[in-house]
Amino acid sequence: MEVQPELASxxxxxxxRCINDLVSLLALPAIWSGGxxxxxxxxxxxxxxxxxxxxxxxxxLTDLAGEAPVEIVRIAEQRGPMPPVHEICxxxxxxxxxxxxxxxxxxxNFMGDGDVSIVPLPLGPQGELGVIVAAAERTDFPRxxxxxxxxxxxxxxxxxxxxxxLLSDQKRVASELDQRVALRTAELAAVNEELKKxxxxxxxxxxxxxxxxxxxxxxxxxxxxxxxxxxxxxVTIDHEGCITEFNPAAERTFGYSRDDVLGRPLANVIIxxxxxxxxxxxxxxxxxxxEARVLGKRIEMTAVRxxxxxxxxxxxxxxxxxxxPPSFTGxxxxxxxxxxxxxxxxxxxxxxxxxxxxxxxxSFSWRIATDEIIWSEQLYxxxxxxxxxxVTFELIATRIHPEDLSAFQEHIERSRRDRTDVQLEFxxxxxxxxxxxxxxxxxxxxxxxRVEYFGAVQDVTERxxxxxxxxxxRSELSHVARxxxxxxxxxxxxxxxxxxxxxxxxxxxxCLRMLAADPPNVEGARETARRTIxxxxxxxxxxxRLRSLYGKKDPTIESVDLNEATREVxxxxxSELQRNRILVQQELADGLPxxxxxxxxxxxxxxxxxxxxxxxxxxIDDRPRDLLIRTESDDNDQVRLSVKDxxxxxxxxxxxxxxxxxxxxxxxxxxxxxxxxxxIIERHHGRLWAMPNNGPGVTxxxxxxxxxxxxxxxxxxxxRIPPVPDAA
Amino acid sequence: xxxRQVRRATERPLVSVVDDxxxxxxxxxxxxxxxxxxxxxxxSAEEFLASDCVDQTRCLILxxxxxxxxxxxxxxxxxxxxxxxxxxxITASREATIRxxxxxxxxxxxxxxxFSDTALLEAVNSALRSK
Numbered sequence: 001m002e003v004q005p006e007l008a009s010x011x012x013x014x015x016x017r018c019i020n021d022l023v024s025l026l027a028l029p030a031i032w033s034g035g036x037x038x039x040x041x042x043x044x045x046x047x048x049x050x051x052x053x054x055x056x057x058x059x060x061l062t063d064l065a066g067e068a069p070v071e072i073v074r075i076a077e078q079r080g081p082m083p084p085v086h087e088i089c090x091x092x093x094x095x096x097x098x099x100x101x102x103x104x105x106x107x108x109n110f111m112g113d114g115d116v117s118i119v120p121l122p123l124g125p126q127g128e129l130g131v132i133v134a135a136a137e138r139t140d141f142p143r144x145x146x147x148x149x150x151x152x153x154x155x156x157x158x159x160x161x162x163x164x165x166l167l168s169d170q171k172r173v174a175s176e177l178d179q180r181v182a183l184r185t186a187e188l189a190a191v192n193e194e195l196k197k198x199x200x201x202x203x204x205x206x207x208x209x210x211x212x213x214x215x216x217x218x219x220x221x222x223x224x225x226x227x228x229x230x231x232x233x234x235v236t237i238d239h240e241g242c243i244t245e246f247n248p249a250a251e252r253t254f255g256y257s258r259d260d261v262l263g264r265p266l267a268n269v270i271i272x273x274x275x276x277x278x279x280x281x282x283x284x285x286x287x288x289x290x291e292a293r294v295l296g297k298r299i300e301m302t303a304v305r306x307x308x309x310x311x312x313x314x315x316x317x318x319x320x321x322x323x324x325p326p327s328f329t330g331x332x333x334x335x336x337x338x339x340x341x342x343x344x345x346x347x348x349x350x351x352x353x354x355x356x357x358x359x360x361x362x363s364f365s366w367r368i369a370t371d372e373i374i375w376s377e378q379l380y381x382x383x384x385x386x387x388x389x390x391v392t393f394e395l396i397a398t399r400i401h402p403e404d405l406s407a408f409q410e411h412i413e414r415s416r417r418d419r420t421d422v423q424l425e426f427x428x429x430x431x432x433x434x435x436x437x438x439x440x441x442x443x444x445x446x447x448x449x450r451v452e453y454f455g456a457v458q459d460v461t462e463r464x465x466x467x468x469x470x471x472x473x474r475s476e477l478s479h480v481a482r483x484x485x486x487x488x489x490x491x492x493x494x495x496x497x498x499x500x501x502x503x504x505x506x507x508x509x510x511c512l513r514m515l516a517a518d519p520p521n522v523e524g525a526r527e528t529a530r531r532t533i534x535x536x537x538x539x540x541x542x543x544x545r546l547r548s549l550y551g552k553k554d555p556t557i558e559s560v561d562l563n564e565a566t567r568e569v570x571x572x573x574x575s576e577l578q579r580n581r582i583l584v585q586q587e588l589a590d591g592l593p594x595x596x597x598x599x600x601x602x603x604x605x606x607x608x609x610x611x612x613x614x615x616x617x618x619x620i621d622d623r624p625r626d627l628l629i630r631t632e633s634d635d636n637d638q639v640r641l642s643v644k645d646x647x648x649x650x651x652x653x654x655x656x657x658x659x660x661x662x663x664x665x666x667x668x669x670x671x672x673x674x675x676x677x678x679x680i681i682e683r684h685h686g687r688l689w690a691m692p693n694n695g696p697g698v699t700x701x702x703x704x705x706x707x708x709x710x711x712x713x714x715x716x717x718x719x720r721i722p723p724v725p726d727a728a
Numbered sequence: 729x730x731x732r733q734v735r736r737a738t739e740r741p742l743v744s745v746v747d748d749x750x751x752x753x754x755x756x757x758x759x760x761x762x763x764x765x766x767x768x769x770x771x772s773a774e775e776f777l778a779s780d781c782v783d784q785t786r787c788l789i790l791x792x793x794x795x796x797x798x799x800x801x802x803x804x805x806x807x808x809x810x811x812x813x814x815x816x817x818i819t820a821s822r823e824a825t826i827r828x829x830x831x832x833x834x835x836x837x838x839x840x841x842x843f844s845d846t847a848l849l850e851a852v853n854s855a856l857r858s859k
Contacts, residue, residue: 023844033822498820502841503751506759509845513762528758535751575820578748579793 012516018145019508021051025153026501032160036168037061038070040160045074045132048153052146054136055116058088061123061130061161070130117141121154129161184469198358205351212344219337233332237266239325241283253334255306266330272304287326295319303332311336353377360459366442367452368416382438382459384430401427401435419444419451425460437464496575503535559707560599562631562639563588569606570629577627580614587630593706595639597684602704605677605688609643609700612674616647616698623696634703638686642701649698650690677702740766741856742784746776746802747791747818752841756789763849773797777805785813787855792819792826792838803833814855818843 024047032040041059048057054076061070073088116135119142123129134142134150142150233250237243242265246258254261254270261269267276267283285291295317303313314333319326353376356362362379366372373391380387383399393412400408404426415422421443428436442455511528514521570577570584577584595602610629617625628644674688681688686704693699743765745756750771757767768785770776774797776788792799799817806813817830817838827838836858837851 020844020846023842023847026842027840029822033824496820498822498841499749500751502818502820502843503749503755505842505844506752506755506848510755510759510762513759513845517762524758528755531751531754538751575793578795579798581795 009516012512014145015512016509018149019505019512021149022152023505024051025149025156026505028156029160029163032164035164037161037164038072040157040164041070041072044153044157044160045072048132048134048150049074049076051149052134052136052142053138054134056088056135057132058135059123059130059132062128119147119150121150123154123158123161129158132157201358202355205355209348209351212348215344216341219341233330233334235266235270235330235332236320236327237330238327239287241265241267241280243269244327245329250332253305253332254303270303270332272302272310275302300335312339357381362457363455364442364457365452365454367450368419369451379457382436382457383428399428399430401429403427415442415444415453422453422455436461496572497539499575500535500539504532504539507532507535557596557598559594560597560602561592561594562602562641563592565599565603566606566629566631566641569603569610573607573610577610577614580618580625582614582617582625582627585626585628587628589630589632592631593633593637593639595684595704596707597704601680602684605680605702606641606643608674608677612700613643613645613647613698616645616649618647620647620696633706637706638703639706640701640703642699644693644697644699646693646695646697649692649696740764741786742766742768742781743787743789743852744776744781744785745769745789746771746773746794746799747789748772748794749791749820752791752818759845759848760852763852765852773799773802773805776802782811782813787836787852788813788815789852790815790817792817792830793821800830800833803830803835807834814858816848816851816855 028043028047031043041061045057045059048054054074056073056075058071058073075088114137116137117139118133118135121132121134123131132150132154136142233253234245234247235243235250236245242263243261244263246256246261248258250256251258256269267279271279286295298314298316300312300314302310304310312335314335316331318329318331320329356376356378360378360382362382363376364379365374371393373393373396375391377387380389383396385391385395385399389395397405397409408424408426411422411424421441423439423441425437425439428438430436437460439458439460440455442453444451444453446452507528511525511532514525514528566586566588570586574584606629610627613627617627623646626644626646629641630644631639631641633639678688681702681704684704686702688700688702690698690700743760745753745760745767747753747756747769748771753769753771757769760767765787768779768781770779772794773790776782790799790802797805799819803815806815812834815830815835817826817835818841819826819838820841822840827840830838836855839847839851
């Protein structure tokens with residue numbers, strides 16, 4: 001190798017500066033850690049201006065939902081006062097097309113100020129984050145080293161922006177989750193309060209119903225006593241309305257002795273003051289015209305006792321068929337008790353209706369032989385059918401959701417035939433299009449050949465709605481888990497990339513020093529240059545693995561080689577595992593069939609299981625922290641992956657709880673991993689379970705079907721009306 | 729000639745490198761050699777402790793995260809046995825808590841990989857001056 005010392009030392013100085021600039025750029029993410037996107041861009045642009053003697057550098061970030069568009073410009077000081085940012089941006093976008101790949105290398109007469117060379121630097125793997133434009137009037141711009149620095153800078157900025165966005169995304173999701181949890185908690189508290197109130201109301205109502213029953217019984221006994229012991233009160237009057245007879249029952253009822261009232265006008269004795277005038281008029285009219293509204297009829301009126309108290313009586317008056325001036329007999333019966341019982345009955349019916357209204361339960365009876373159907377008021381309300389309508393199956397059918405109708409009718413026919421108790425759930429569709437979910441439970445009763453169903457219909461729409469809200473919350477959790485595990489990945493990836501970068505920088509520095517020595521150590525330089533290339537390849541492998549993990553955002557179904565997926569996850573998390581002194585062993589079956597699924601989601605599950613195993617062994621010091629990850633195919637066209645640790649394990653009774661959201665045996669962390677993992681695996685038609693080992697520790701496994709299975713979706717509605725014969 | 733080399737070798741202060749990453753063990757000693765130091769590399773803290781270099785080491789360049797005994801573990805061990813070698817930590821992690829933690833325990837510097845040759849030289853020099 002020929003060496004021209006002066007040229008070489010100049011070139012070496014230049015390269016040394018380039019390497020120092022590179023290191024500065026590489027150190028930027030450490031400064032950015034925790035910052036926001038605009039902070040990332042400001043420091044980057046400052047660094048580029050300083051390093052490259054640029055005349056102008058600008059950045060434009062693609063608008064993202066929820067973020068203000070960002071445009072920043074730096075301009076060299078010697079160019080004089082800086083024009084407003086938006087003018088430069090406008091000038092730039094006039095000169096440049098949207099597609100940065102088609103930009104010209106030279107902008108002629110830019111802003112009336114001569115020609116500038118530009119270098120566009122797309123941000124993000126596909127330029128989806130935005131673009132940086134570096135510009136200089138120098139004709140030699142960009143030199144080879146400058147182009148390298150710029151592309152590294154763009155790469156660093158992409159990573160920094162991704163992390164900053166991820167961080168703000170995480171913050172946003174966490175705060176949204178907090179809000180949602182608070183909201184749900186408040187809702188639950190409100191529902192709880194309402195339930196308490198409802199319970200208390202029901203208790204009061206039940207007590208009242210019991211009391212009424214007792215009172216009714218008592219009144220029956222009393223009535224029996226009246227019938228047994230007393231005839232009706234019998235009072236006779238003469239044509240002047242004066243009492244001529246007053247029997248013992250009347251004495252008891254009105255509280256007068258017979259002797260006291262004989263000869264006195266009836267009106268003054270038993271008719272309340274307010275009605276006396278009317279009575280006299282009626283009596284006078286009868287005497288004058290022979291017309292009477294009361295004769296021969298049972299009428300109800302109010303009477304008054306000796307002590308002045310008033311009470312309801314039933315009265316029948318007949319004319320005594322004797323010659324001479326007319327005289328009359330009145331049969332009076334105290335109906336206080338009957339009135340009261342009637343009133344109580346009306347009240348208890350109202351209570352029942354109210355109870356049905358509150359609990360949204362309606363009741364019905366259905367006589368099989370005649371299809372005679374009787375509904376409670378609440379049931380009319382649930383079905384939104386006019387109270388006066390005659391209930392028939394044809395009428396009911398108009399309210400049943402069309403998709404559930406045939407199953408409903410089948411159920412009716414089966415009940416008619418089998419005569420067993422019924423439990424079913426189906427949907428109603430109201431005339432305004434709203435859908436209700438109802439649950440029906442009915443018992444069959446047979447009484448002297450009269451076979452009849454008695455049942456209750458409950459509106460469970462709200463319960464359904466909260467179940468759906470729950471499942472929505474669960475899928476949001478899985479989004480949080482995705483964001484979180486990507487965050488964890490980013491950290492371990494940074495470690496994986498920094499390791500070879502360190503080798504690259506050290507070897508390149510050594511190489512330059514060896515070349516600059518007198519005499520130059522060419523052999524040593526060649527060796528260090530060779531290592532630089534090798535470490536460079538290592539770094540780019542890590543980056544391509546990272547790209548494939550980040551590249552896809554939405555879950556998609558594809559053929560997944562579980563072994564390959566496992567190897568990638570292990571490679572990315574190996575350094576973290578090693579740091580925790582975990583000894584990872586892989587037993588991946590040869591010729592493992594492909595599975596159908598979302599590779600990123602499955603890798604998240606695997607990552608979760610690895611982290612769980614690692615965490616479970618973090619306090620183990622009396623034995624090696626062995627972790628075995630194994631794949632195998634089993635007899636039922638399923639592929640199984642298991643992760644075995646020798647950690648602290650768990651109580652056998654806690655197995656089910658492990659998969660509940662927020663349950664965790666760890667002191668820190670959210671503990672959502674397992675629950676979300678399980679829901680991911682179940683979405684792949686598989687299952688995830690945990691078994692204690694024979695020795696220490698636990699094995700977590702999941703199995704999912706091989707690729708062959710094609711999933712169809714018409715099984716979804718078949719399960720809506722589950723037949724539950726003979727339910728207890 | 730031979731004599732001069734031997735003498736120079738003994739004059740050159742020994743800088744030991746402990747890192748589980750092979751590319752670091754390969755590249756750092758060469759660079760340290762270019763700086764004029766004698767250098768030895770070890771793949772683990774245990775290997776370093778078992779070697780005969782512990783007492784001669786004037787500066788220890790130590791990785792933070794390693795399988796087995798970690799860098800901070802070795803720092804504690806050396807402290808307990810009163811062999812207080814100035815330590816320059818190096819780490820590929822970006823965890824913000826590591827640096828203040830090891831500095832509080834008496835480390836000279838903590839460099840984040842990748843670091844420049846000048847940053848390394850400065851750190852080693854201040855380690856050598858500290859004694």
